[in-house]
Amino acid sequence: MTPAFPAGFPRLLSGSLPGAANLPAVRGHNAALVLDLLRAAGETGASRPELAEGTGLTPQAVSKITARLRDAGLVAEAGRRPSTGGKPRTVWRLVRDARYAVGLHLDRDELTAVLADLLGGPVAVHRAPFDLGAPPERALEEAVEAVRVLLAPTAPEAGPRAGVLGVGVACPGPLEHRAGVLRRVTGFPGWDGFPLRDALAERLALPVALDKDTNAAALGLALRGADGAGSGSGGESFAYLHLGTGLGAGLVLDGTLYRGARTGAGEFGHQVVQVDGPECGCGDRGCLEALCLAAVARGDTAAAARALGVGAANLAGLLDIDRVVLGGRTVLADPEPYRAGVAAVLAARAERTDGRPVPVSTAPGGARLVADGAAHLVLAPLFGRLEPARGPLTWTPPGGEGVVGE
């Protein structure tokens, strides 16, 4: 089968829609491709020929790109592969501490701030009590203070915050990630319309990205592999289901976080799975959240898991996803029954449709999951996995100009 269109025929660079492609964009795109492959390669690293194979670039192009990335300090040589009869390949690896990102998780009663390296690994953690019900200005002040405390000891001689790319912030929804504005956080109406992203960006003089807690968690899982086994390579699709105070989901489709135009995607708790079922706080009947939480309240973990499984099966069928990851306080308090219960429902469904059952796992990272993921809101753009955060740029790259350019 020959290709359907001659070379140069209109063809996606990836998903099309946004943006014109000019030379800087091409450079950035290909650099991101290489970085993403190196990220996925982890400790193993990757040689130039392997990067060429993986990206579709020519070896010579890879040579130029790795040289630029080396000069920017983002990658470094790390040994060689055994020879296969010729000159041995030089192995490249990501320089973990070349840049940092802050992940900030603002939960109802607690705040978690994480300083993460390029791979998302934790460098420092700061935890503090927090009151989402306090007046926004006061809460904002506490968030700012937490980031300051976190960054204080970093590279004191190179000036504070050297190499910090920005701050990713994760909150309970609803909110609008594109505008960086909170909506009526359940139970905390004072936040409605508060421009959290811009306020934080101004106070911290750093780029800030805002998203829902479930989205941040899902993004983090997408970039490090749900089992912590690295990977997070290709365009896999999965759902992160979070059962805690409420029930929500984060969706990663084809390797990209799917948020919807209004950051409303992942509304999972009020999926109706029992028409004319018991009333839910939302006013509807038979919502998944109501069923799950009722079962949890009466100690019937099996029933809660079964309900969760029905929702997971609906979701898995609708979106043809590759795996399901469970998290949230309720699940993590006693993970196995939930995992097994959800897996059982999915297995039963797979048997009926002659398909492979969708694997189910529980989220690693424990209480830091969301904060770690929030850091990835800032890191992911480097690897071409998300649009960049917005805000003032204070960190100036070594060359003084573009990091990768020159």
Next chain:
Amino acid sequence: MTPAFPAGFPRLLSGSLPGAANLPAVRGHNAALVLDLLRAAGETGASRPELAEGTGLTPQAVSKITARLRDAGLVAEAGRRPSTGGKPRTVWRLVRDARYAVGLHLDRDELTAVLADLLGGPVAVHRAPFDLGAPPERALEEAVEAVRVLLAPTAPEAGPRAGVLGVGVACPGPLEHRAGVLRRVTGFPGWDGFPLRDALAERLALPVALDKDTNAAALGLALRGADGAGSGSGGESFAYLHLGTGLGAGLVLDGTLYRGARTGAGEFGHQVVQVDGPECGCGDRGCLEALCLAAVARGDTAAAARALGVGAANLAGLLDIDRVVLGGRTVLADPEPYRAGVAAVLAARAERTDGRPVPVSTAPGGARLVADGAAHLVLAPLFGRLEPARGPLTWTPPGGEGVVGE
């Protein structure tokens, strides 16, 4: 707010993951951007400055690109805009009959073949009885024959099939669009594993793209606007719900057809909305399809619409979509009650969440909807909306080389 990263910093061209960007890819990408804007502009057309504004390209780049596209015959000047104090703008429009595509809908008992122009408009239609239960080889023969009949009268002097880009084929699922292979079409096990795409491509000597009927319909709706009002511009998200023999869905997320890795996305009929509900043919209980079809069977349209609405509301919440389009024989036989019923459920939900209700409409295009959409499986790649079809290329562009490239 300054941009977060200096120019040239790794940044998405669009959705990342696939493909390296080289110069031909850039050319194709930008050409597709321009073509897509012109497609969305329809009769109105667009001037160079408008295209520059819409794509983000510089006016000079747009000039070069439109010149290439004019030489390829894909676009043409079409009058001028009134002057605003200076030289009036030249209006460009897509040349509808510059290229053609065939859309082939293989249904259980009928076959529809459509010859469509660049905009997806019908040029010729051919309908024939068809038996999906027949041996694959015989069905294949009939499909080939139908395409031959459809193409026979086209441009007899320029050789048959001049300007035909390829054939888009839509079938009932399940199938795998990437491999171009059918799976156990419900009730017709003989098709399991049959490489329909490659077989057709070889017999017709044309590129062929294969997809589910619901996906083809959704793609068609995405590219012409559900109400036939043109548009289909930006990255909107919607769901096409098809109620006929069965119940299925086609999903368009952020302007792109979402199919899932195994073409399994859009599995809507067996979403469980009533745990412990009535048994479904699939072996589960409380499936949407079972509830809907039972209501239809007993003549209770209102109940069928209400059930459909519950499913639509679940879907709309989970994916944060912009609108819902209803179609399929059952709905189209008496559209309004379904539209109103589904809209009512969505409106009630919107009221509870203080959101805007998701608009509901019924699909235009009637019985030809799927066949029209199938043609778009071939057309969409031109506009950067889908990866290209695969198969032998027989149609040689004017220049002898790439269409857009020289």
Next chain:
DNA sequence: CCCACTTTGGCAACAGTGTTGCGAAAGCGC
């Protein structure tokens, strides 16, 4: 009717991307 002004859009030179051709470097195996 003329002239200043605005806007469009082409031409030419340019910066910078990945590509190609070729050769040096660095190992393996006989």
Next chain:
DNA sequence: GCGCTTTCGCAACACTGTTGCCAAAGTGGG
């Protein structure tokens, strides 16, 4: 020691969009 394989850099190249500049083609006021 020598031929062979493989890696990888240098130099020339093709071609992209970009920039600077100017001609073309209108409007509108005097």
